[in-house]
Amino acid sequence: MDELQLDHQLCFKLYALSRKVIAVYRPILEALDITYPQYLVLLVLWEVKSITVKELGVRLYLDSGTLTPLLKRLEQKGILSRQRDIEDERSVVITLKPAGRSLLQDAKKIPEALGNCISLGQSEYQQLKGRVDKLLTQLTTA
Amino acid sequence: MDELQLDHQLCFKLYALSRKVIAVYRPILEALDITYPQYLVLLVLWEVKSITVKELGVRLYLDSGTLTPLLKRLEQKGILSRQRDIEDERSVVITLKPAGRSLLQDAKKIPEALGNCISLGQSEYQQLKGRVDKLLTQLTTA
DNA sequence: AATTATTTAATTTTGCACAATTAAATTGTT
DNA sequence: AACAATTTAATTGTGCAAAATTAAATAATT
Numbered sequence: 001m002d003e004l005q006l007d008h009q010l011c012f013k014l015y016a017l018s019r020k021v022i023a024v025y026r027p028i029l030e031a032l033d034i035t036y037p038q039y040l041v042l043l044v045l046w047e048v049k050s051i052t053v054k055e056l057g058v059r060l061y062l063d064s065g066t067l068t069p070l071l072k073r074l075e076q077k078g079i080l081s082r083q084r085d086i087e088d089e090r091s092v093v094i095t096l097k098p099a100g101r102s103l104l105q106d107a108k109k110i111p112e113a114l115g116n117c118i119s120l121g122q123s124e125y126q127q128l129k130g131r132v133d134k135l136l137t138q139l140t141t142a
Numbered sequence: 143m144d145e146l147q148l149d150h151q152l153c154f155k156l157y158a159l160s161r162k163v164i165a166v167y168r169p170i171l172e173a174l175d176i177t178y179p180q181y182l183v184l185l186v187l188w189e190v191k192s193i194t195v196k197e198l199g200v201r202l203y204l205d206s207g208t209l210t211p212l213l214k215r216l217e218q219k220g221i222l223s224r225q226r227d228i229e230d231e232r233s234v235v236i237t238l239k240p241a242g243r244s245l246l247q248d249a250k251k252i253p254e255a256l257g258n259c260i261s262l263g264q265s266e267y268q269q270l271k272g273r274v275d276k277l278l279t280q281l282t283t284a
Numbered sequence: 285a286a287t288t289a290t291t292t293a294a295t296t297t298t299g300c301a302c303a304a305t306t307a308a309a310t311t312g313t314t
Numbered sequence: 315a316a317c318a319a320t321t322t323a324a325t326t327g328t329g330c331a332a333a334a335t336t337a338a339a340t341a342a343t344t
Contacts, residue, residue, distance in 0.1 A: 003253035004246075006185040006201065010271045011163045011256075015178075016203050017274050018160035019301080020281045021153045026302090036157075037330065043148040054292060059148065061158050064293045066331050073329085090292040090339050104146075111145035114153075120277060128273040129152045132159050135262060135270070139162045161331075168332090179300060196322060206323045208301050215299085232309045232322040 024117045025110075032106050037062075038074060039107075045080065045096040046104050052091045053082075061140070079103070166259045167252075174248050179204075180216060181249075187222065187238040188246050194233045195224075203282070221245070 006012055022036045029039055040060050044051060053071065057063050071094060074080050079100035085091040120128070148154055164178045171181050182202050186193060195213065199205055213236060216222050221242035227233040262270070 004185060004188060004249060006182065006189065009185070010267065010274070011160075011167065012182060012185075013271060013274045013278055014156065014160045014163055017278045017281070018153075018156045019203065020278060021156055023302090024281065025153065035329065040148065040154060040157075043146060043151070043154075046146060047148065052292085053294095061161065062330095063332070065295080065333080068294055070330075084293095088292085088340070092293065107146060118277070118281070120280075124273065125152065128270075128277070129155060131266065131270040131273065132152070132155045135260070136155055136159045136162060138262075139159070139166065139260070165332090177299065194322085195324095204300095205302070207303080207325080210324055212300075226323095230310070230322085234323065 021118070024114060028110055028113050032103055033077075034074075034103075037066075037070060041067075041070065041074065041094075042079070042096075042100065042103060042107070045094065045100060046107075050093055050095045052085065052093055054091060056094060074100070163260070166256060170252055170255050174245055175219075176216075176245075179208075179212060183209075183212065183216065183236075184221075184238075184242065184245060184249070187236065187242060188249075192235055192237045194227065194235055196233060198236060216242070 002008065025036050025039070029036060032039075034042070037060075041056065044056060044059055053064055053067055057067055060067075071080065071082055075082050077099070078097055080097055081095045082092050083095070085093050144150065167178050167181070171178060174181075176184070179202075183198065186198060186201055195206055195209055199209055202209075213222065213224055217224050219241070220239055222239055223237045224234050225237070227235050
């Protein structure tokens with residue numbers, strides 16, 4: 001078997017699937033007027049309320065080059081605030097504002113809306129997530 | 143279980159894994175002085191020699207907005223040529239040039255080099271690819 | 285305490301992705 | 315044949331990603 005055939009490449013399929021799934025999210029998130037990476041930031045903020053750019057980057061595997069402009073856009077919309085940490089002036093602390101908190105209510109419907117578009121059995125879903133998670137862990141801890 | 147927890151989201155893990163795997167490719171492809179999406183275009187061209195932008199887009203799930211500038215960069219480097227189809231002037235035919243063909247020799251080492259970075263058992267690899275492929279098919283044919 | 289090294293975010297630059305629009309060529313229909 | 319509808323690339327504009335550099339703050343070392 002030719003490993004250089006496009007059709008045989010796992011990476012291409014991962015890349016394509018990732019984009020396709022995000023494309024399913026797009027119209028749903030458009031109702032909240034946010035992008036998928038912005039949604040990921042909000043997922044974190046709904047959990048922790050307040051976090052440094054550094055720690056946000058660790059969780060999302062993104063750096064300040066990507067996060068700074070993205071966070072500025074969310075700040076502009078009044079969803080969050082960015083301020084230097086008084087304890088350590090190198091850090092910038094991101095804090096969710098009321099407008100960002102209220103988005104959580106709308107977001108609660110998202111997982112179900114997505115499930116309707118992606119009909120994957122429970123066991124298949126868990127199995128795929130498990131395999132993806134394992135490989136991701138392997139690549140990030142190596 | 144809270145489906146809005148970042149850690150529980152399959153899509154985030156797919157998105158993160160896709161980027162991580164491409165990051166593994168990056169230093170390898172840097173030796174050929176190409177990016178990952180450019181590598182995907184070459185994978186197709188090594189198979190078919192000549193193809194329209196339209197058909198390339200179908201295979202890679204990309205549109206002309208992404209492909210046109212990418213192809214122009216590869217044209218600039220003498221890797222391929224872009225010319226209007228004489229049969230149908232709407233189409234642009236992409237043809238591999240000798241410089242592009244010679245890259246195939248270097249590329250033959252890539253799958254093995256990648257395998258060394260991503261240690262995944264044969265059955266696990268096939269199973270993951272199978273699940274990814276199934277979901278991808280479902281989302282693209284729906 | 286002064287110097288050096290490290291950490292953190294921002295900035296700059298390059299290259300995707302993708303939506304929306306435009307323009308030209310072809311096809312389909314009357 | 316004339317007109318309308320469709321197809322194909324290119325263009326424009328927005329928003330990620332990621333590498334490289336810069337600048338400021340903190341930590342570590344002498």
